[in-house]
Amino acid sequence: MAIVGGLDVHRRQITFDCLDGATGQVRRGRIVPATRARFRSWLAQLPRPAALAVEGCTGWRFIVEECQAAGIEVQLAEPADTAAADGPKRRARTARAAARRIRELLADGRLPQSWIPPRQVLEMRTLLRLYKDLREEHTAWVQRIHATLFHDGVAAPIGELLAADHRARLASGDGLSPAAHQAVLAALRTLHALENEMAPLRRRLTAFARKQPVCASLLEHYGVGPVTAVAIWAELGDARRFSSSRQAVRHTGLDVTVYSSDTKRSPGRLARQGPPLLRWALFEAAKCAARPSAPDYAYYQQVKARCGGTRAALSVARKLVRRAHHALRALGDEALAAV
Incomplete structure (x- = not known):
């Protein structure tokens, strides 16, 4: 790859750090203002072939869409794992240092990647957050x-x-x-x-849930309504990237932290490292297990007697994640087909 670059996106500017593999020259700078039009003009001047990476934080969508439209390979870095790759923080990380680190991880093939959703999924996510x-x-x-x-x-x-x-x-x-x-x-x-x-x-969300195959399948589960079905489908995404349902639970942030000597996080708490919208949808659906007619009512009551109602609902939410994971994997490419 001739050009390998890392991007750090902020509201006012985009900081870039690009390495020319042929000459070994490194170009650094800022793209101001951080708008779609300005970034598109910068991409037009970038030599080809090129590969860029950006963290999956606010503002990544237009970066990825413009790179894809320009025929440039682009990867989305997982923010938490990318920060962990830096090791313990000794000082505040600058935008230049962040862009350089992303470029180095990309060049070395060690960049922790996030899934880049198709446009329809992104649109549904925006509508769900608004709702x-x-x-x-x-x-x-x-x-x-x-x-x-x-x-x-x-x-x-x-x-x-x-x-x-x-x-x-x-x-x-x-x-x-x-x-x-x-x-x-x-x-x-x-x-x-x-x-x-x-x-x-x-x-609109209800109509989409009835037409989308995965959402229609999720609606058959007790407690899952049209809005929560679309939220689970949109935020869980391509389930084939999870090797097991346990990894899907970890993606939601509903897993419980354990002791680790390389972190300062206390054990026995929710990880909360996944999409907040997904946790909200799963928890809302899981609370319906408190009803006597729910299939998971006996399990809910058993956990509630030991740990309380909140933890019982969280346990049911983890069961829902596993069921949704299997439903998404079973449909394969059809799970994310445009409707």
Whole structure:
């Protein structure tokens, strides 16, 4: 390979470190601003053939897409394993040092690689994160209404807070001070706007889940709904890169840490090194095992009696990962086919 380079992406600039294998010359510099158009023009001046690598942090998507469009080999570095390859930190790592280290790992064939998802998976991930953010914002505003009612000594409606009749009562401000009434009205307007944003998103995700083979298969598992099915499919990705279901569990970050002399992490805790969206989806689905009709109800109750409900749900979530892993592997290339 004539050119081997490492890229370190920041919001304001992209730092590059490129080695010319023919001459041994190293080129270093910055691409400013860090935009798609500016990076495309820099790639146009890069000699061919070339191979580049970038860490899988925020901003990697447009880097990878532009490299692929320009016919340049590109690899995505796994951030945690790349940092571990540096050994213990003695000082803060600069952007130049990071780019150089990525280039050295790529040249030596030791770069820890991450999977580069197809475009449809990336689009679904973006929609899922948007939906989750809106959902969390919606929950926060509902809790704010509950807190306002309690602070003014007004009993909260029994049942669904946002039912039509309850909304009318809240809008009337019965028993609330003028300031609290204004706060509740603002919360109701905000909740209405959030619901208008979430409804079409949920319909789109539901329609996709019914058409996508893996998602349709996941919907057969108790507790897995359309949104969580798409989240598991999109974040777990190509399951063939995992040699076993145990590796799939490690990818989610639901595995438990163990003692290791080369790290400072305490043992017996969740690793939390996988995609947060995937952990959220699995945990939400696993909580349904608390229902008596769930197939995993007996197992859930057994673990709950020993460790509590949260750990029981996490144990069921690990079972769901293994089932999803087998479903993805069984479908092969069809698992990620465009829908």
